Amino acid sequence: MGKRDLSPTPRRLFRKKNACLPPLTLVQGWWLFATALAALLPLIQHLPLWLSTAAVTGMAWRAWLSWRNGRLPPRWLLFLLVVAACVAVAYSYRGFFGRNPGIALLVIFLALKLLELRSVRDGITVVLLACFLLMAGFLFNQGIAAALYALAALVVAVAALIALQAGPPVRVHERLGQSASLLGQALPFMLVLFLLFPRVQGPLWGLPQDAYTAASGLSDTMAPGSISQVAQSDAIAFRVQFKGAAPPPHQQYWRVLTLTDYDGQVWRHHPTREHDALPYAPAGPSVDYEITLEPHNLRGLPVLEKAGLLPPESSFSADRLVLAATPVRSRMRYAMRSYPDYTPPPEENARILAAALSIPPEVNPRTRAQARQWRAQSSSDADILRAAAEFFQSQLLAYTLNPPLMEKDAVDAFLFEHKRGFCEHFASAFAFALRAAGVPARIIGGYQGGEINPVDGYFTVRQYDAHVWVEAWIDGWGWVRVDPTADSTPRRIEGGLRTAIGGGEAPLLARQDYAWLREFRYRMDAVTNAWNQAVLGFNPQRQREVLGRLGMSEPDWRKMSAWLAGLCGALILALVLNAMRERKKHDATRHAWQIFLRKLARQGIDAQPWMGPDTLARRAAAQLPQHAAAIRAITAAYVALRYGDELPPELRRRQTAALRDMIRRFRP
Numbered sequence: 001m002g003k004r005d006l007s008p009t010p011r012r013l014f015r016k017k018n019a020c021l022p023p024l025t026l027v028q029g030w031w032l033f034a035t036a037l038a039a040l041l042p043l044i045q046h047l048p049l050w051l052s053t054a055a056v057t058g059m060a061w062r063a064w065l066s067w068r069n070g071r072l073p074p075r076w077l078l079f080l081l082v083v084a085a086c087v088a089v090a091y092s093y094r095g096f097f098g099r100n101p102g103i104a105l106l107v108i109f110l111a112l113k114l115l116e117l118r119s120v121r122d123g124i125t126v127v128l129l130a131c132f133l134l135m136a137g138f139l140f141n142q143g144i145a146a147a148l149y150a151l152a153a154l155v156v157a158v159a160a161l162i163a164l165q166a167g168p169p170v171r172v173h174e175r176l177g178q179s180a181s182l183l184g185q186a187l188p189f190m191l192v193l194f195l196l197f198p199r200v201q202g203p204l205w206g207l208p209q210d211a212y213t214a215a216s217g218l219s220d221t222m223a224p225g226s227i228s229q230v231a232q233s234d235a236i237a238f239r240v241q242f243k244g245a246a247p248p249p250h251q252q253y254w255r256v257l258t259l260t261d262y263d264g265q266v267w268r269h270h271p272t273r274e275h276d277a278l279p280y281a282p283a284g285p286s287v288d289y290e291i292t293l294e295p296h297n298l299r300g301l302p303v304l305e306k307a308g309l310l311p312p313e314s315s316f317s318a319d320r321l322v323l324a325a326t327p328v329r330s331r332m333r334y335a336m337r338s339y340p341d342y343t344p345p346p347e348e349n350a351r352i353l354a355a356a357l358s359i360p361p362e363v364n365p366r367t368r369a370q371a372r373q374w375r376a377q378s379s380s381d382a383d384i385l386r387a388a389a390e391f392f393q394s395q396l397l398a399y400t401l402n403p404p405l406m407e408k409d410a411v412d413a414f415l416f417e418h419k420r421g422f423c424e425h426f427a428s429a430f431a432f433a434l435r436a437a438g439v440p441a442r443i444i445g446g447y448q449g450g451e452i453n454p455v456d457g458y459f460t461v462r463q464y465d466a467h468v469w470v471e472a473w474i475d476g477w478g479w480v481r482v483d484p485t486a487d488s489t490p491r492r493i494e495g496g497l498r499t500a501i502g503g504g505e506a507p508l509l510a511r512q513d514y515a516w517l518r519e520f521r522y523r524m525d526a527v528t529n530a531w532n533q534a535v536l537g538f539n540p541q542r543q544r545e546v547l548g549r550l551g552m553s554e555p556d557w558r559k560m561s562a563w564l565a566g567l568c569g570a571l572i573l574a575l576v577l578n579a580m581r582e583r584k585k586h587d588a589t590r591h592a593w594q595i596f597l598r599k600l601a602r603q604g605i606d607a608q609p610w611m612g613p614d615t616l617a618r619r620a621a622a623q624l625p626q627h628a629a630a631i632r633a634i635t636a637a638y639v640a641l642r643y644g645d646e647l648p649p650e651l652r653r654r655q656t657a658a659l660r661d662m663i664r665r666f667r668p
Contacts, residue, residue: 058111272318284341344478356440371436
């Protein structure tokens, strides 16, 4: 006796293993493939080449088996593939713990799960894995494009779930429409939860350390070429909203970190004590502004010089930085105040001054000789500072993003041989020369300049605005800012990077000859900024502000929870009432059919529970042959309305009315 084919379609994705588990059809399998592929695509750029190739190969293998109606790989082979893939992940990422290895394992499990698809339950597992991967994509990118893509992929995933549970297949656009309709019903709940769910500062759970390796920008070390690499990027570092006019360009110096320790090649940040008191006495008018900072994985908060207040959970360092309590690993917004004028402190900590004088021995002998000459010819540190500035101007140094390689005695090579460098070469040489002359000096890293976006009015500072300069301690003056780059190339300060270097060296979006591209960037930046402020920046403080404007006085978690429960209950009630109203529309057809059945029952024709409409119609026509035509017409109209395709509301009303009219005229 031959084996009976239990699959609902001639072409099966697999042979049915267990009678308790309904098998998958080919159409359901293609929906699952589409869901898995949609979840994988945004992650490919973040995965190793071998992993992306293996995942795509596994999916292609499964698709080929489905199309050819081939046998699935045996269990022992899948087990070996799992072991080999896990070993490869552990070797590539040096372990299993962290964001990247965790996502890699999910990708492997998704691809291998497709190779053992046997039932609807397996299909649901595939959809859930794909949803996890869609959420994992937000660990890399939280922009508008990423959100829209995730929403589109979610529509496909929900359509796959519907296909797994629904009856006969329908056209693709109809299935996607059903999915979009279901997600549309969930949209009000999403908005209510977004607005009212009590928020906490920071993520709900800790992320592994490798979740922050993609943060770009400055670092706490500086070697020749490090700042010029950052300056190649047009990524946004932070946005500023000034309460009033922006300060002039020569005051747009944004301090982030200090670089004090120097070993002859690399400058490093030297940690100092922290406190809450201002290290100077502010004087004159203030500049008030609000900064939206992109994550940079440093504690230093960009502020204009002479910060006059502290954001929450931050402190001043002894070298006058504003430091967050922890490295900034998520978008942060804080209000600030700075004072262009101030009264300098009468003295400085001896340890700080000693660190600002330290230089390694026997490096850059020519610069040391020049510094000794300044000391011999000057009567004060202020005179040495002026002599150093004049010397740098007289050397005719060139400002470029592509300086030559200077390995040994880099300062001598820059000042006396190549004479071409970026801002880190200028600042490093100037600070070393001052220290060699006995003047305490340190390098300040941060950003200089920025530009106003004419679309939304925000002041935008990008990575190519990264800059370093020098602060020198002068008795009676305090720490004095000196920018040797500005002395040699004033255009860098007044017009930014794009005016200071050749058009071929500047980043694409910083070039002046692409006005149309800059205009497009302004508009895209404005949209992105609105998304960041309204959605990604919706922190507890922002939530309280919005709820306060909506009339909720002093919102706390109790009030928000009560409102959340009430609004969600109201939404559920509205959906239930709408479902009941729709059911009444469909029940009008069933009500008319019940009238027809009662008329037949009076003639001794009872509808049994096991009878379908066609079976009942044949029996009734046999017993009432004189009314056979009317019985068949009524039954056909009822079947079309009850079990046929969804009709437009107006057409359905007309056909239901016609059915009721036929039943009213039916009088056996």
